[in-house]
Amino acid sequence: MTYKIKVSGAGALASLAALAALGWAAQAVQGLLGGRTLVFALITGAVLGLVLQRSRFCFYCHARDWFEDRNPRGLLAIVLALAVGVVGYTVVLGNWVPVPQPGKLPPDMHVGPVSSVLVAAGLSFGTGMVVSGSCISAHWYRLAEGATVSPFALAGSALGFILGFKTWNPLYSLSVADAPVVWLPAHLGYGGALLVQLGGLAMVAAWLWRGFAQEATASSAPGAVPAVPRLRAVWRNLWTGRWHYWVGGLVVGLIGAFAIVRMRPLGVTATLGSAARQWAQGQGWIPGRLDGLDGFAGCATVPQATWVTPNAMLLVGLVAGAFVAATASCQFVPRWPTWLDAVRGLSGGVFLGWGAMTGLGCTIGTLLSGGMAGALSGWVFGLSVFFAVWAGLQIKRLWLSGGPQQR
Template sequence: MATTHQHPLRHYLSPAAAVALLAALALSTRWIETQAGGRTLVFALVTGAVLGLVLQRSRFCFYCHARDWFEGGNPRGLLAIVLALAVGLVGYTVVLGGWLPVPQPGKLPPDMHIGPVSWVLVAAGLSFGAGMVVSGSCISAHWYRLAEGSAVSPFALLGSALGFILGFKTWNGLYSQSVADAPVVWLPAHLGYGGALLVQLAVLAAVAAWLWRGFAREAIKEGAPATRVPGLGAVWRRLWAGRWSYWVGGLAVGLIGALAIVRMRPLGVTATLGSAARQWAQGWGWIPERLDGLDGFAGCATAPQSTWLTPNALLLAGLVAGAFIAALASRQFAPRWPTWRDAVRGLSGGVLLGWGAMTGLGCTIGTLLSGGMAGALSGWVFAAALFFAVWAGLRAKAALSTVGPSQGIG
């Protein structure tokens, strides 16, 4: 049996380093709180840190969960995504019902990720899904894998920034062709809060029932393990060994998504990256100064920044820090030197991810998760296109791997 090479850094960057990083994060909140809007900024940082820890420990990854189902028939990951959406739907309905008691067509709740629905959104979802297959993760997973020392993720995030720039270059044409006149559909405005919640939960229940086929039979066949209440020491060790259960990740992500809107905008992990790419590209004259209609959308839309001390930037910083703390504490920080294949995979896949995220006004977290939780039809359409692209991409990779050896392909 082949032995797994252990990077020597893993033995030195111990859980003690995680504690030190956690202490530094806590101390930074005291300075952040003194800035304008400090309490919201601290909330964003802490929310991001908790989200990063949950994502890393539960391995919550839209691409990996979809791949496990399409290739191996393992539904646990996709069921976790369904659970996150269901929990978030209930939470969003309660919160939005307090803000806007009577939903009406043409009147959208502020800051929610509700975007236009057209063929452009479908193209964005297909591009993002293809980028997931090529690079091996979505943008949110690349952020937390960056904290694990991934050799692909730095190139994927750089490629995503380039993809955003490409998206800005194509935006005005797409906007005039389709986006400007596309309907912006908020389901509660047409079905009421109760009707929209029931319809969406029914769809999620149908998806869960479809995924569950054969799953229960496998559990019975394997036999249920003997149950015993573990001690506190055993519980603590399990927190930092292996991975958390799928359902824990789904439940936690859903709760975090619903709680986030109480104090700040919905979750999203691309606005800061896209805004930086936009500001840099406009400074060099690579993209138009005017991006028609873009700043009027509330999703993970980008805008030039006078300061980078924003809730979204702090959320992102917290996510990486939380994932780094989790990776160190669980001894899963395993950096390695990238190869040229890592660079090609990351950059090419990242460009597809970035173009899809810019054109779709968000990624799997912003458009799919936050949009779906808010009752946006755009979130469901983006999800359908994305998962279709993952399915098709995995089939294409399997076909190429089968044909490759006989024709000298790699």
């Protein structure tokens, strides 16, 4: 049974007030531990969650729309987010590391090793997206919509992290230990890296745009002049339907670039991975020593002395901001989960968690933050993810149609 719950504007404002109170408490209680950074992370997460929910920004959904329906809007939004972030990161990192050199990486940026293990991690993560129906970041904001698969997917991701910790040491010895860590500005300079990355994104955008411009031109009435809407209509439209794809891409890119000024790069798996690691080590399920893991940049999974961390506050803000958006737009639709929901979520989550742990992040941490920083690992992970989504959708289509047609 599905319940559609309508919450008034006053209810949304009450949720915002509760979020503000939480931010004030974080600053007051953790004043000696970087309270302002915690508040910044909370606000950043809230804005991110609101934008993700209203624009339906989801790496899997955007890829699926293209592979199944040839709708390029979502993938163009991802390209836009990456392009905006690449420019923003270049400006910021140019001040931090004026002369990029091989072997000298910018602090805390998600620049990881490039190896066959990274490709396997991307393939696993993409498979998990197909099975569970979302990436991890989308599962976080869909919690606020009452999605039934998302809680199971996040629980499955924790199990996947544990499996990743168990397999890490042999994989590290096999491939990761000697893998190159490639930061493009160190080899091409900031200008060269910016040119290569924006050029590649421009070619992808041009390829996706084929036929899209003609569709947009045909659908617009010749000579029509759009009327200027009233402020009340603008406010109402914010909570009706969905925001334009490009709005989500633009804001996500800006948030990714601005976030590094006050905290670590965006990532949505560090807290979940840290909790899974601490619990599994307490149970004796995983090795106490994970070779080289904590020396790599990415979504760190080091057990924390306190769970009031910037990443945890980012997640709290993300879910809270998405809840405000979902309730204000009447998209909070909880229902009882089915066994299929549980199986899809848990099984897909295991693939997501193993891929995120082994790849040192997910589509937000490794692809988005890594790609923006000029990490070759981010682009390799992204290509692997999208290839897995394409292959998974092909297999799913054949399975649902009863197998390939016999001639």
